Amino acid sequence: MTQIQTYLRELRRHLSVDAITEDEILREVHSHLEESATALQAEGFNVQESQRLAIKRFGDVREVARLMRRVHSSSVNEAILASYLPVALTLSFKWIILPLLASMGHWQGNPTPIIFGALAILALLVPGLTMHRWRYGYAAWAFFSVIAIAEIGT
Amino acid sequence: METFTVIEHILRNRKDFFDEIRASNEISSKIRDMLISSISFFALYGAVMGSSNSALQALSSAIKLPILFLITLVICLPTLYFFNLLFGSRLTLPQTLALILTAITVTAVLTLSFAPISLFFWLTAPNYQFFKLLNVAILTLTGFFGLTFLMSGMSHVQQEDGQMARGLILRMWILIYGFVGTQMAWTLRPFLGAPGYPFQIFRQLGGNFYVNVAESIWEILTSIG
Numbered sequence: 087m088t089q090i091q092t093y094l095r096e097l098r099r100h101l102s103v104d105a106i107t108e109d110e111i112l113r114e115v116h117s118h119l120e121e122s123a124t125a126l127q128a129e130g131f132n133v134q135e136s137q138r139l140a141i142k143r144f145g146d147v148r149e150v151a152r153l154m155r156r157v158h159s160s161s162v163n164e165a166i167l168a169s170y171l172p173v174a175l176t177l178s179f180k181w182i183i184l185p186l187l188a189s190m191g192h193w194q195g196n197p198t199p200i201i202f203g204a205l206a207i208l209a210l211l212v213p214g215l216t217m218h219r220w221r222y223g224y225a226a227w228a229f230f231s232v233i234a235i236a237e238i239g240t
Numbered sequence: 241m242e243t244f245t246v247i248e249h250i251l252r253n254r255k256d257f258f259d260e261i262r263a264s265n266e267i268s269s270k271i272r273d274m275l276i277s278s279i280s281f282f283a284l285y286g287a288v289m290g291s292s293n294s295a296l297q298a299l300s301s302a303i304k305l306p307i308l309f310l311i312t313l314v315i316c317l318p319t320l321y322f323f324n325l326l327f328g329s330r331l332t333l334p335q336t337l338a339l340i341l342t343a344i345t346v347t348a349v350l351t352l353s354f355a356p357i358s359l360f361f362w363l364t365a366p367n368y369q370f371f372k373l374l375n376v377a378i379l380t381l382t383g384f385f386g387l388t389f390l391m392s393g394m395s396h397v398q399q400e401d402g403q404m405a406r407g408l409i410l411r412m413w414i415l416i417y418g419f420v421g422t423q424m425a426w427t428l429r430p431f432l433g434a435p436g437y438p439f440q441i442f443r444q445l446g447g448n449f450y451v452n453v454a455e456s457i458w459e460i461l462t463s464i465g
Contacts, residue, residue: 102253148265155245162248166352170284173355177287181295226356233363 089137090119093147100151104161111154119144172226180234246273247349250342254389258396261338271334274341275310278348282306285351286431288358292371293433300441301431308428309344312421316340319416323409328402339393347386354378368435369456369463375432376453383421387414422449 087095094112101108119140126136144150249257261267283302290301321336331339358378362371394410395403425431426449430440 100253100256102249102256104252152266155249162251163244166244166247166281166349169352169355170281173284173288173359176359177291177298180291181298185295230356230359230363233360 089134089141090116090123093119093141093144096147097151097154100148102151102155103158107158107161111158115144115150168226172230176230176234179231184234243273243276246270247277247345250345250389251349254392255396257342258339258393261335261342261393262397264332264335267334267338271338271341274338274345278309278341278345279306281348281352282309285355285358288355288362289375289431290433291359292362292366292368293430293435293437294439296439297430297433300439301433304428304431308421308424309347312417312424313337313340313344315420315424316413316417320410320413323413324398324406327405327409328400329398329406330400331398335397339390339397342393343386343390345386346389347382350382350385351378354382366435368432369459372432373453373456373460383418387417390414425449426452 094116097115098108098112101111103111119137122140122143123133123136126139127133131139261270282305286301286303286305287298289305290298317333317337317340320340321331321333324331324336358371358375361374391407391410391414395407398406426447427442427445429443430437433439
């Protein structure tokens, strides 16, 4: 087993990301280390020494794994958002926005409640507009919000 | 969102996470991330629990549920630390804190994953006794899985002599932690707020958590019969 393969095996042990991301990271690091070792060989280093230097320049395996985790740990973050945001948005909708809209009910013929409602919905859309991969969470939010509105009617 | 990378690290690669605790590798940032994660997850779940009564109760429970877990931790941490020391543990106080916080963080993220389910039941079947038992069941289940994490973490981190005695101590500590936690929950109640009752931050002391849960089960069973 070459030094690069040993390094990659150790990196895999510390990564803690999903399997697809892990494969992508390992492929990328592998090609980077191979390229770096090849360049060092062209400068006159032997195979062993070039791999050792390439690994040394790339960084300590734990530190690299930590940085990779920071950059690539999106799948659990998405799952957290998928639980968090629909619930948080529904509670805001139920306890803040709907009561405010109801309190504006007497302003009939005045466009203020409509403008306020539109602004509120726009504000609630912000998480989905800024976090592109969370958009599917809106289905859950819409479902809960419809039930919350229906509950008020009963 | 960087704070939540700690969750992925714990759940996907607990061995590596416990190795880092053993080596005291970035332990303060781990403690900070776990605290932020568990406080925010419990706060949301608390808000769902309190929603059965009013917006104020939701806000109050969002504050009280993280406090419940953290005060229980503060009360029980010295017992585990000193009893472990007595039986030859070489863990430091921050390492012990990090291990217990790992259990609390796992409990918190599992509890968060139940938040949409709890919300669904509250919106579609707003029965107070059922909602109360549902939440007790969810917190018991997630607490159990959190504490199994603590057991595996403790045995992984402490591999010196006296492991058997420390294992026994840990089991006893978990029992104590459970009793302190339930008593603390009873002291800090209401988390749900009975329908029709005015909003209260705290209720008068008295009664008992276990008797109250038994009464709720009885009430549901008699209403079915």
